[in-house]
Amino acid sequence: MSDNKRPLLDAKSILCFDYGTKSIGVAIGQSITQTANPLIDLKAQDGIPSWEEIKKILDEWRPDLLLIGLPLNMDGSESELSTRAKKFANRLHGRFGLPIAMADERLSSFAAKGEIIQQTGSRDFKKNNVDSLAAKIILESWFTEHGQ
Template sequence: MTGALQRVLGFDYGTRQIGVAVGQTLTASASPLRELRARDGIPDWEEIAALLREWRPDALVVGLPLNMDGTPSDMSARAEKFARRLQGRFGLPVHCIDERLSTFEAKQTLRDSGRRQHGSYRDNPVDSLAAVLLLETWLGGQTKET
């Protein structure tokens, strides 16, 4: 990436929900956008297209769920396929990043902030916050490279 301000969308891929965040390279910060519903890992591609039209990102980042030892998990192949489909459908650069513990960290962040409401995970999804964490990790790596 060049030193110019660039907007990036990050995706925390899941089979039922996909968290989305937006970030930019100038500050290496990100903000949660929303959770997209998915059916067996397949999103509503028009919803993604609408987000891309609205935010006009220069690149996309997809979290790659690896096992703790760094080996691919059962979900890794599905996340990589999602990343390839994003690139194929929208023609933007897509980067995958190790997302180990991002959902765990997102849940902990909500608990620590007191924002976590009572109820189930389904009632209080953390996927967009997990997308923020993985996107900020990726953005932080970009600022070190420039």
């Protein structure tokens, strides 16, 4: 795993995952435009996704880098979910051999819910794919932090 700027400079297409135990949001972004779009909320059972679904997404989008949101506590310390997100990242790398990076995801779900309320007036977050929108926010924040 890498936290330096080199993977972003080399990567053209980046797939971002907002890891959760019930749902994993996925977004795709481009380093040239430094923009991202939400793709899908994948169902997970106790944090374990359908690896076949992930393989289909990887085959379709062919990303150069996988970015996984790291759920930290508000004080910056790691939580049990941080450990699980790192394990998920390691499994992604082990199964698919793509470069991995981690990104601070604090407040991304909160921001995604706010964006949904603002755009739709709805608080039906299950219907509005909050996790893939959070993945988009994580990725665009990462672009801002690691931009050229």
